Amino acid sequence: MQIYLPIAELPVNIFLLLGMGLAVGFISGMFGIGGGFLMTPLLIFIGVLPSVAVASVAPHIAASSASSAISYWRRNAIDVPLAMMLLVGGTVGTASGVWLFTLLRSADQLDLIIALSYLILLSAVGGLMVTEAVRAIVRSYQGHPVVLRRPGSHTWIHGLPFKIRFKRSKIYVSAIPVLGIGFIIGFLGALMGIGGGFLLVPMLIYFLRVPTATVIGTSTALTLVTMAAATVMHAAANHLVDAMLALILMVGGVIGAQFGARAGQSMKAERLRLLLGMLVLGVGVRFALELLVQPGQLFSIRVIGGGA
Amino acid sequence: MKRIAVALLSCALLAVTNAPASAERLVTSLSTHQVLVSSNFTGTEVVLFGSIEHDGAPVRRRGGYSLVVTVVGPREDMVVRRKARVFGIWTNAQSQTFLKAPSYLAVLSNRPLDQIAPPETLRRLDVGMNIVPLPQLAAGIRSSDETFRDELIRLRKQKHLYVEDANGVTFLTPDLFRANIRLPAEAPVGSYEVEVRLFAENTSLARETSALEVVKVGVEQFLATAARDHGFLYGLATALLALLTGWLASIIFRRD
Numbered sequence: 001m002q003i004y005l006p007i008a009e010l011p012v013n014i015f016l017l018l019g020m021g022l023a024v025g026f027i028s029g030m031f032g033i034g035g036g037f038l039m040t041p042l043l044i045f046i047g048v049l050p051s052v053a054v055a056s057v058a059p060h061i062a063a064s065s066a067s068s069a070i071s072y073w074r075r076n077a078i079d080v081p082l083a084m085m086l087l088v089g090g091t092v093g094t095a096s097g098v099w100l101f102t103l104l105r106s107a108d109q110l111d112l113i114i115a116l117s118y119l120i121l122l123s124a125v126g127g128l129m130v131t132e133a134v135r136a137i138v139r140s141y142q143g144h145p146v147v148l149r150r151p152g153s154h155t156w157i158h159g160l161p162f163k164i165r166f167k168r169s170k171i172y173v174s175a176i177p178v179l180g181i182g183f184i185i186g187f188l189g190a191l192m193g194i195g196g197g198f199l200l201v202p203m204l205i206y207f208l209r210v211p212t213a214t215v216i217g218t219s220t221a222l223t224l225v226t227m228a229a230a231t232v233m234h235a236a237a238n239h240l241v242d243a244m245l246a247l248i249l250m251v252g253g254v255i256g257a258q259f260g261a262r263a264g265q266s267m268k269a270e271r272l273r274l275l276l277g278m279l280v281l282g283v284g285v286r287f288a289l290e291l292l293v294q295p296g297q298l299f300s301i302r303v304i305g306g307g308a
Numbered sequence: 309m310k311r312i313a314v315a316l317l318s319c320a321l322l323a324v325t326n327a328p329a330s331a332e333r334l335v336t337s338l339s340t341h342q343v344l345v346s347s348n349f350t351g352t353e354v355v356l357f358g359s360i361e362h363d364g365a366p367v368r369r370r371g372g373y374s375l376v377v378t379v380v381g382p383r384e385d386m387v388v389r390r391k392a393r394v395f396g397i398w399t400n401a402q403s404q405t406f407l408k409a410p411s412y413l414a415v416l417s418n419r420p421l422d423q424i425a426p427p428e429t430l431r432r433l434d435v436g437m438n439i440v441p442l443p444q445l446a447a448g449i450r451s452s453d454e455t456f457r458d459e460l461i462r463l464r465k466q467k468h469l470y471v472e473d474a475n476g477v478t479f480l481t482p483d484l485f486r487a488n489i490r491l492p493a494e495a496p497v498g499s500y501e502v503e504v505r506l507f508a509e510n511t512s513l514a515r516e517t518s519a520l521e522v523v524k525v526g527v528e529q530f531l532a533t534a535a536r537d538h539g540f541l542y543g544l545a546t547a548l549l550a551l552l553t554g555w556l557a558s559i560i561f562r563r564d
Binding site for chain 1: 345347349386388391392396397399403411456459460462464493496524531536539540547556557
């Protein structure tokens with residue numbers, strides 16, 4: 001059944017969209033991430049303009065992180081003061097991301113920057129994740145126990161001033177890296193249409209030593225608010241949010257996430273990390289091919305406004 | 309002086325040869341004047357019927373009648389961009405701007421255009437792909453390089469937004485004809501101009517125009533207008549919708 005998307009101005013098969021929502025939702029439930037880094041490229045691939053894809057994925061991620069944030073809230077797994085602090089940086093970051101997005105769009109360079117950002121970010125993060133996971137798997141085969149870096153091994157980050165104590169997470173860190181991490185996630189999220197969960201969780205663990213008990217819940221809470229804010233800002237500044245598209249995606253997404261979460265529980269953590277790393281790397285490579293291989297279609301048309 | 313006289317004379321001559329042109333008139337009708345785009349819109353077909361009316365006794369035309377039906381969608385400013393390799397990366401490099409290019413263009417006829425009238429005549433009358441403007445280099449200056457223009461036409465044809473069909477008009481009787489105007493799903497909303505031109509013996513004998521409206525209806529229209537006119541509220545509503553969906557899902561799938 002074809003459905004006409006009013007903002008993307010494109011007819012698409014509703015079952016294709018639902019299926020994409022389900023598949024990405026499954027993966028996001030499995031790995032505890034938002035899945036924006038998969039959904040945005042998929043939308044671009046089926047012909048949605050990159051700008052519309054980035055803006056419309058924001059409400060989709062907001063919906064899926066809302067449902068998981070609520071269940072983490074029930075389990076008291078969200079460090080509220082830490083989430084608030086991250087949010088201060090996150091909101092500023094989102095606003096800057098939307099501002100740069102608008103600027104690049106008017107300079108006609110948005111599509112290129114989106115593709116380049118995906119290429120660089122996903123290849124780097126995916127590469128790191130894969131090597132880390134492979135190392136962990138090899139170690140566990142050799143019989144060594146999997147050693148996670150213990151909290152307490154201080155880095156330069158812990159030497160920064162303006163320290164705050166977060167009781168729920170039992171950490172005592174400077175406000176500067178907290179705000180900085182929030183800013184980066186908000187900024188990249190608004191610019192690239194990603195929730196940033198796959199970046200935020202490792203950052204919180206490695207830089208702030210947030211314990212496993214609160215890290216995913218807190219990260220989900222931040223994603224929820226930055227993506228909701230990105231939705232409003234993209235709609236107000238660029239009029240590019242397709243509510244119809246977002247609604248279909250989020251319905252598929254929240255259902256898929258339930259099944260994904262169950263599948264994820266039966267897998268070993270380092271295997272999950274390897275799979276996720278390969279997925280991230282795969283999307284990065286896909287963008288690399290797009291930029292490096294001579295495209296079949298050299299010419300493209302863009303409508304810049306009503307003539308009469 | 310002599311040149312002007314020659315010009316005047318040829319004008320007069322033209323007028324004389326065109327004199328019998330008033331002998332034919334066109335009467336046309338569209339199957340609908342309004343195409344509604346709703347969520348299940350996958351394109352549609354509008355049928356144009358028409359007949360050639362004669363004032364007085366029908367004139368025998370050498371080679372018979374030819375018809376060209378031109379449908380022009382709302383005009384838009386378009387940029388055609390060419391990718392090139394910059395520092396090893398394929399990116400949009402050169403571009404040309406086309407002001408007021410038709411967003412949709414169908415040229416339907418009952419035989420190839422080059423058999424209907426000489427190219428100069430077609431160009432002067434703006435018949436066929438001649439409607440697509442030349443690219444704008446700077447204010448008022450137009451380029452004569454047609455590479456980008458050809459690509460514009462080719463890309464639009466691929467999406468069935470530009471159509472050229474030399475068998476698009478069928479004669480049911482010598483004086484009665486029909487043409488099927490196919491509007492693809494991507495057909496932009498707005499008003500479409502339909503022009504029917506009658507040719508015989510390399511000249512245009514009669515012309516008739518009508519209009520066609522493509523409008524969005526229902527939820528699409530509501531969403532498109534809301535997004536454009538009330539961006540902030542629209543965004544707020546979409547964000548709330550997202551929270552609601554997430555909340556509902558957490559209730560439906562609650563496991564603890």
